[in-house]
Amino acid sequence: MNAAAERRLLEPWQDPKAAPFVRIERLTKQFGDLYAVDDLSLDIFQGEFFSLLGSSGCGKSTLLRMLAGLEYPTSGRLYIDGVDVTEVPPYARPVNMMFQSYALFPHMTVEQNVEFGLRQERMPRAERAERVSEMLELLRIAPLRKRKPDQLSGGQRQRVALARSLAKHPKLLLLDEPLGALDKRLRENTQFELVNLQERLGITFVTVTHDQEEAMTMSTRIAIMDAGQIMQVDTPTAIYEFPSCRFVAEFIGSVNLFEGKVVESSGDEVLVESRIGRSMRVRAFHPYALGTPVTVAVRPEKVRLCLDYREDGVNQLRGVVEDIAYLGDVSIYRIRIDAALPRVQMTLTNIQPRTEQALTWDQEVAIEWSPNSAMALSE
Amino acid sequence: MSGRHPGRSRWPLWTLLAFGYAFLYVPILLLILYSFNESRLVTVWSGFSLKWYGELLHNRQLLDAAWLSVRIAAVNATVAVVLGTLAANALVRHGRFRGRTGFELLLTAPLVMPDVLIGLSMLLLFVAMQQGFGWPAGRGFTTIAIAHITFSTAYVAVVVRSRLAQMDASLEEAAMDLGARPLSVYAQITLPLIAPALLSGWLLAFTLSLDDLVIASFVSGPGSTTLPMVVYSSVRMGVSPQINALATLIVALVAFAVVIAGLSMRQSQRSS
Incomplete structure (x- = not known):
């Protein structure tokens, strides 16, 4: 077997030569006496659909917000695509986030919401219009372009939020409970759609969820978190079949x-x-x-x-x-x-x-x- | 029918409501009615006439006072909205900074401080300042405006603060995440969303200033007599129906402003 073929059999996290896309190095975030994230290290690779899974208060959202730049770590370093972004403000990071509440701007139409990020980087008008249309088509919400967020259903809002966060073609997309506000039926359909979208665009996804079924279905790898620390990082199968400790075994299934x-x-x-x-x-x-x-x-x-x-x-x-x-x-x-x-x-x-x-x-x-x-x- | 209790009459409630409305609005209705009275006597009806409105238009003293009051109120409202919004921002968006409790207390104190006290302390301050470095030279427009801004800011801060606190902070985070710098986030996201509160704060500050008699009496000087001061002093010499006519115009203006503010609030609620 030649080296290239052998390489293909290895997933990036199994390949010692692969450079991580996101490198989290001994990250700690303290709120007063509370350690929300406690000396946590983690590598995430290009093209992964990575899930942070844990019960509420385990620090997963704080970790995501630190990746977005909305919180700054107390100590530790953070690298994205080889660049140290530990102190880079959110508006200068090659990262976009889809918020749990979707955070759609209520005073703007669907189109203006999707366009917002492009306007900030002063993209020329024609190019901007093209990109917006492309995003609206991609998420099949083109007919809604003139509507305001309050005239949309929950599922439609979720699509607009996704379109808006993808519009700038970020290197890394962060999703905070992306399916949390949808009803069960819609959630199951959207899970597969999200995975297809991620594979098609090749963007690295990092999502936060407390729903283990969701994490199992969508992720390439899952990190189980508890009390600001990672208990186990592995593929969904390995997490389920080979839990590393009692906590993980009891947490999943x-x-x-x-x-x-x-x-x-x-x-x-x-x-x-x-x-x-x-x-x-x-x-x-x-x-x-x-x-x-x-x-x-x-x-x-x-x-x-x-x-x-x-x-x-x-x-x-x-x-x-x-x-x-x-x-x-x-x-x-x-x-x-x-x-x-x-x-x-x-x-x-x-x-x-x-x-x-x-x-x-x-x-x-x-x-x-x-x-x-x-x-x-x-x- | 649901919600109705059989055998229980609803007339006590209606009567109570009628009394409530009467208590609030009969005096104003009477005032408006007598502005169209022919007679010079305010309490005797002798036929319909618009002559007091005509006389009002030729009363220089009253008109000058009204114009002064409107100008002071507008300047006051504008500055108070700027200062009040800044204060509200500090309280809602900047977490637990050092001295926050003290700041909050001092900001809202003018809401409960007696007008006489504010007026007197302002007067003493202006006198001391004039003696100290010659500004403000004398009392008038500037001193009244400053005194009004002092307490109006507190009202604006309360109104804007509650709107800011209701606003989802993740909207600002999302804008920042999409590449907008903090000032740009404020201009593109925060300001449009709190605009209704800014408008109602402005109208509130405008009204407070227009209607203030006590503080203005302390800090005004010769040649700067505001409308409430003219009305008050003229009433002491006997009420002229001209005052009724003026009051009617003010009620109309206020009603108009309230309707506009209400419509803009409803518009913004529909879009948020």
């Missing part, structure tokens, strides 16, 4: 957790003696010393019914069906193993019509999972 101690460690697998007395053999990122306390994490859809339950079986549990949540495509079963323990969740696809399903309330069941679909996590 649902997960069953069993606390226990390592009794055997070999390569990337460990044998854990769980507190409920069952032994579990699961994957691990690295070898553990014997006796180390760990948490075994198993996703509900990785749990299946067990047909050959044995008293000394590994990765096997027995319990009683306590609750069934029927969601149409799947059902979630909550199984009581031990009264003192959180219920174990199992998701099964409803292949048969509901009326013909075997499992019912108060039924005794045995469940299991395979060693490579569960993870051992340290705190």
Whole structure:
């Protein structure tokens, strides 16, 4: 395999030779005694659709505002496209932002809103008109060009805001909860549109969201944030399948957790003696010393019914069906193993019509999972 | 029908409303009515006439006073809008700067300060200044305008401040993000959006000045008699229906201004 072909197989963040497009270096932002962003370093590459995901107050919005220049860091440096922009004011950065509230200028028409940024850089009139039309066409809002923002629906406003922030052809587009104000149906359609737009324009997107489904669908990579720090940065698949710690595992999707101690460690697998007395053999990122306390994490859809339950079986549990949540495509079963323990969740696809399903309330069941679909996590 | 309580009559409410309106507007209606009276006596109706309006047009003293008052009011309103807007900006957009609480207190104090006190202190200040460095030389237009600006600024600041606080700060951030420098953001985004508040602040300051008797009496000098001062002194010698005619014209002017301000407010609310 030649070098070029090998290069193509590597995503930019896996390639040690790739230069990051946005480089965040030990950035800290303090508001009084509160560290909104705490000694955070992160590289984002050209053409990425990067999501900052976290619950409210985790510092993701502050980080985005620092990229835009609307907040200045207390310490640390910030580079965009190789240029140190730490002290550059927002109006001089090659960056545009789409605000959560859209922040459309109420006294201007759609057209004037989109044109605003171009007028600031004194683009000639003819070129300006052309660019505005191009943007309005791109987002399919040309018929609305003479309307004022209060004459638009929520979805239309979102498009105008997007057109306005893309009009200057920024190197980096920041999106603060871009779909937060839309209803569910519209949100799902817009997700795909946003990704297509990003791929077509080749602009690097950095978005802030608290909606994990949105982040999973759209992003090339996700950074999970908590208390001003990054807990894990990875592709959506890796974040879901290989969470690096308990916080990330619990933050994304649902997960069953069993606390226990390592009794055997070999390569990337460990044998854990769980507190409920069952032994579990699961994957691990690295070898553990014997006796180390760990948490075994198993996703509900990785749990299946067990047909050959044995008293000394590994990765096997027995319990009683306590609750069934029927969601149409799947059902979630909550199984009581031990009264003192959180219920174990199992998701099964409803292949048969509901009326013909075997499992019912108060039924005794045995469940299991395979060693490579569960993870051992340290705190 | 929803909202109506069966068996409960609504006439007490209507009566209350009628009394309220009567209390507010009957005196003004009477004043307007008697401006069209034939008789010299203000309280005896003897037929319709416009003669007092005619006489008013030839009363130099009254007209001069009215013109002076309007000029002072206009200068006052304009300067107060500039100063009040700057103060409101500092309070709303500049976070918790050192001395903010003191600034806020001192800015709004004239709202509750008695007019007599403001008038007297202003007079003492002007006298001291004249003795100290000769400006302002004597009292008149300039001193009245300065005194009026002092308290009008506080009113304008209150009006503009509430409008600024309602305005979404991300609009200014968005403009800056799109490449506009701070001054340009202010001219293109902030000013157009707070314009209705500037207009109502201007009208408020104009009215306050036009109507002030107490402060003006303290700081005016010979040859600078404002309209309220003329009206007040002429009433002491017996009310002339000319005053009624003048009052009617002022009411008409004010009503016109209120309608214009209301329309512009509604226009801007529709667009924001």
